[in-house]
Amino acid sequence: MMGFFKYSVAAAIAGIVALSVAPPAGAAQPLKLGVCYDLSKAYTFATPQVSQAAQDLVALTNLKGGIGGAPIEVIVQDHGNEPQRGIECYEKLKREGVFIFDTLSTPVSIAMLPRVMQDKNILIQALVGRGDAVDGGVFGWVFPLGPTYWGQVANNVAYLKQVHAGNLRGVKIGFVYLDYPFGQEPIPILQTLAKVEGFELKLYPVPLPGKDQTSVWTQVRRDQPDHIISWLLAGAHVVASKEMKRNGIPMDKYISVNWLNEVDIANIGAEAAKGLKRGTNVAGGQDIPVIQEIIAELYKKGKGSGPEKNLKDVYYNTGLAMYSMVLEGARQAAKLHGTPISSATMREGLQNIASYDAGGLMAPVTVTSSDHGGGGKTRIEMWDGEKWIPQTEWIAAYTDIIWEVVRKSSSNYHN
Amino acid sequence: MFYPLAGVRHQSYVSDSKLFPVPTDRNLLIVLTVAAIAAPFLLSSLYLNSYVQPWLIWTALALGLNLATGWAGQLHLGYAATMAVGAYAAVHAARFGIPWEFALLIGGLAASLIGSLFAFAALRVKGLYLAIVTLAMQFVMDWVLNHSPAISGGSHASLQSPRFALLGQEIASGRGLYYVALGWCALVTVFMMNLQRTALGRALVAVREKDYAAAILGVNSFYYKLIAFSMCSFIGGIGGALLVATFFFLAAPEQFSVNVSIQVLAMIIVGGLGSIIGTYFGVALILLMPGIANEIIANLTSFLGLPLGNETLAHIPTTVYGALIIIFLLVEPLGLGKLYANIRDYFLVWPFDQFKK
Numbered sequence: 001m002m003g004f005f006k007y008s009v010a011a012a013i014a015g016i017v018a019l020s021v022a023p024p025a026g027a028a029q030p031l032k033l034g035v036c037y038d039l040s041k042a043y044t045f046a047t048p049q050v051s052q053a054a055q056d057l058v059a060l061t062n063l064k065g066g067i068g069g070a071p072i073e074v075i076v077q078d079h080g081n082e083p084q085r086g087i088e089c090y091e092k093l094k095r096e097g098v099f100i101f102d103t104l105s106t107p108v109s110i111a112m113l114p115r116v117m118q119d120k121n122i123l124i125q126a127l128v129g130r131g132d133a134v135d136g137g138v139f140g141w142v143f144p145l146g147p148t149y150w151g152q153v154a155n156n157v158a159y160l161k162q163v164h165a166g167n168l169r170g171v172k173i174g175f176v177y178l179d180y181p182f183g184q185e186p187i188p189i190l191q192t193l194a195k196v197e198g199f200e201l202k203l204y205p206v207p208l209p210g211k212d213q214t215s216v217w218t219q220v221r222r223d224q225p226d227h228i229i230s231w232l233l234a235g236a237h238v239v240a241s242k243e244m245k246r247n248g249i250p251m252d253k254y255i256s257v258n259w260l261n262e263v264d265i266a267n268i269g270a271e272a273a274k275g276l277k278r279g280t281n282v283a284g285g286q287d288i289p290v291i292q293e294i295i296a297e298l299y300k301k302g303k304g305s306g307p308e309k310n311l312k313d314v315y316y317n318t319g320l321a322m323y324s325m326v327l328e329g330a331r332q333a334a335k336l337h338g339t340p341i342s343s344a345t346m347r348e349g350l351q352n353i354a355s356y357d358a359g360g361l362m363a364p365v366t367v368t369s370s371d372h373g374g375g376g377k378t379r380i381e382m383w384d385g386e387k388w389i390p391q392t393e394w395i396a397a398y399t400d401i402i403w404e405v406v407r408k409s410s411s412n413y414h415n
Numbered sequence: 416m417f418y419p420l421a422g423v424r425h426q427s428y429v430s431d432s433k434l435f436p437v438p439t440d441r442n443l444l445i446v447l448t449v450a451a452i453a454a455p456f457l458l459s460s461l462y463l464n465s466y467v468q469p470w471l472i473w474t475a476l477a478l479g480l481n482l483a484t485g486w487a488g489q490l491h492l493g494y495a496a497t498m499a500v501g502a503y504a505a506v507h508a509a510r511f512g513i514p515w516e517f518a519l520l521i522g523g524l525a526a527s528l529i530g531s532l533f534a535f536a537a538l539r540v541k542g543l544y545l546a547i548v549t550l551a552m553q554f555v556m557d558w559v560l561n562h563s564p565a566i567s568g569g570s571h572a573s574l575q576s577p578r579f580a581l582l583g584q585e586i587a588s589g590r591g592l593y594y595v596a597l598g599w600c601a602l603v604t605v606f607m608m609n610l611q612r613t614a615l616g617r618a619l620v621a622v623r624e625k626d627y628a629a630a631i632l633g634v635n636s637f638y639y640k641l642i643a644f645s646m647c648s649f650i651g652g653i654g655g656a657l658l659v660a661t662f663f664f665l666a667a668p669e670q671f672s673v674n675v676s677i678q679v680l681a682m683i684i685v686g687g688l689g690s691i692i693g694t695y696f697g698v699a700l701i702l703l704m705p706g707i708a709n710e711i712i713a714n715l716t717s718f719l720g721l722p723l724g725n726e727t728l729a730h731i732p733t734t735v736y737g738a739l740i741i742i743f744l745l746v747e748p749l750g751l752g753k754l755y756a757n758i759r760d761y762f763l764v765w766p767f768d769q770f771k772k
Contacts, residue, residue, distance in 0.1 A: 039729030048726045055725075078709060078729035083663065083670055084469060088706045091465040107669035110573045114664035130573065180561050181668075306724045412568070414575065 028070040029340045034098035036089035038081035045234040046315040053319025055305035068334030083111035099343035126322045132409035134373030151376030153186035158397030159380045168199040174225035179205035183231040210236030217243035241268040251275040261314045274385045282317045282362040284388040289359040324358035363394040417762045432612045455590040464589040471600040474698045477682045479650030485689035487643035488623025493549040496556035499671035501526035501652025502659045526652020527645045534644035560668040573667040579660045592661040693752015708732035
């Protein structure tokens with residue numbers, strides 16, 4: 001026992017010594033990405049896949065010589081979804097030369113925002129955080145790089161309009177959502193669109209954590225909406241599917257937010273989930289050049305950053321999409337101003353991403369200095385029992401309505 | 416030897432109830448105060464503003480909860496709700512143009528008012544029932560924040576706090592914000608130390624030990640419980656406001672959710688109910704340990720070259736942290752404060768206790 005104790009103390013001291021030993025000075029300064037993720041609490045349904053995707057994509061890029069001759073380094077750290085620890089991660093990595101941060105957590109990205117704006121560092125907040133951050137004129141250093149929930153729900157309505165041959169008058173749409181900011185966010189857009197398009201909107205709040213939805217779905221049965229748009233997460237989809245079955249509501253009425261993956265499908269049952277739809281900004285499946293390349297160059301050679309089964313998860317594709325955009329921004333920055341990349345040149349690089357779809361991985365994205373979201377295109381996919389079948393092209397509908405809401409909301413922000 | 420007791424004799428009640436009956440304690444505190452004042456010049460800005468400053472703010476907060484739970488014996492599971500009331504009231508007041516000194520006071524008073532209102536209902540019950548009623552206060556507050564954009568502020572509910580200023584002097588530097596936190600924490604600490612030796616403090620303890628026995632002695636237990644709740648909420652309100660004004664720079668509902676309430680309660684239980692020094696230790700363990708454990712484990716695995724996945728790497732520190740709490744509470748169920756007191760008791764008589772054996 002004593003021996004073990006001595007060994008652990010020695011190991012701890014060795015660890016602290018290792019901390020203080022600086023890495024050997026390389027030829028080119030690496031570009032560091034600070035990945036402060038919640039790997040232990042609320043967001044663990046997606047963070048392992050997304051961070052693994054980031055590491056794999058960076059490993060692949062480094063194999064090809066990095067960006068502008070400089071290697072890229074990913075630093076992953078857990079913040080347990082606590083704003084306090086997210087700030088600790090930010091402050092620590094900032095001093096290690098990181099100026100690109102990603103949190104994949106709404107509470108943490110909100111807590112980091114004032115510091116990022118103050119320090120002029122870049123905050124990537126794809127699919128999380130405040131929606132109005134797509135307004136690059138106000139949030140100059142924040143890059144949501146992807147659709148807002150406002151845009152995503154508007155695209156869902158556009159799809160339904162397509163289904164009903166261009167006329168939503170008299171159609172009843174139910175909105176089932178987790179009753180906190182994530183789920184509440186699309187409501188104003190839905191209410192505006194209900195006025196514009198003349199459909200009837202029914203709201204069904206689901207109390208957190210979404211494990212009990214019995215009363216919600218009996219209400220849905222009473223109202224019999226023609227379509228159900230769902231803003232639920234992870235396990236809550238599975239609960240919803242059970243309640244739908246119990247209440248005799250067919251699965252093909254259900255359109256999920258992008259947060260529904262292969263694990264949820266497996267839990268619902270691949271056969272039972274037939275007809276289920278989801279809005280998404282990335283293509284699902286592995287039939288995508290970059291994923292094939294990652295499998296061939298990394299996983300076949302035993303150099304993957306995690307278990308290979310994670311690659312079959314759509315959140316892996318989501319992570320690849322996010323970091324493809326980040327690396328594309330870095331490429332543009334290197335092209336414009338060379339290396340080493342600074343936060344100012346990185347920002348310019350990100351704002352120069354044009355019609356980029358990472359080889360068919362995601363909706364084409366064009367970032368400008370006023371639109372940090374990249375256009376907000378998504379599409380609807382349907383689960384056919386084995387795979388996802390796209391139902392629409394990549395669309396971005398009602399953009400004027402969405403930007404009105406964005407500008408109204410972002411005008412309240414003063415740095 | 417370390418705690419010379421020779422010549423320490425008390426001949427009156429006043430001298431017996433001095434703040435520091437043993438001079439060494441006072442000297443120790445002076446050294447610590449000097450160290451705290453010198454800290455900005457000794458520590459890097461990372462440690463100063465990401466570790467020590469939040470530690471002080473949370474210690475002041477935890478001391479407030481310790482007043483209700485540790486001294487008056489009232490279990491409180493809705494402390495984060497009072498912090499939220501204080502924070503939102505103060506930030507709204509400051510945004511309205513009221514100077515921060517008064518905004519903080521408004522935050523404290525608003526929290527105190529709402530805390531006492533709830534206490535009126537909550538104090539009809541005791542023990543676990545009280546815990547559940549205070550938990551209800553937490554959920555009511557969560558609901559109100561999530562459903563009233565007028566309070567929580569627009570998109571994704573985050574309300575920016577104006578730049579912090581005291582006496583017309585804007586405080587934005589890391590050192591300045593640290594001193595604000597230090598000043599508030601010192602104020603609360605001195606208040607709590609003095610509370611112990613007043614009639615009010617003794618009444619609170621009497622209520623904690625047995626409320627109807629206290630009533631027989633002429634201590635109106637309902638009144639003192641109410642006092643405990645309103646004081647606890649006042650400290651919590653100002654603490655919540657300072658947390659937002661000097662650390663987060665914006666208020667969001669997640670900063671005051673139910674797990675924050677549980678966390679503060681964990682701080683005082685691990686630290687020691689009714690112990691001031693213990694609260695400092697408890698906050699350090701609960702607040703800072705996850706980050707530090709993360710750092711040590713990450714360095715250790717990279718040093719030993721262990722190929723661990725991101726997830727495993729994140730879960731090991733959480734496990735270590737949980738194990739530490741269990742070990743500390745197994746070694747000393749009364750918390751870290753008692754652990755410190757044991758060591759102090761040992762040195763009070765050292766080395767002369769050896770003669771007895």
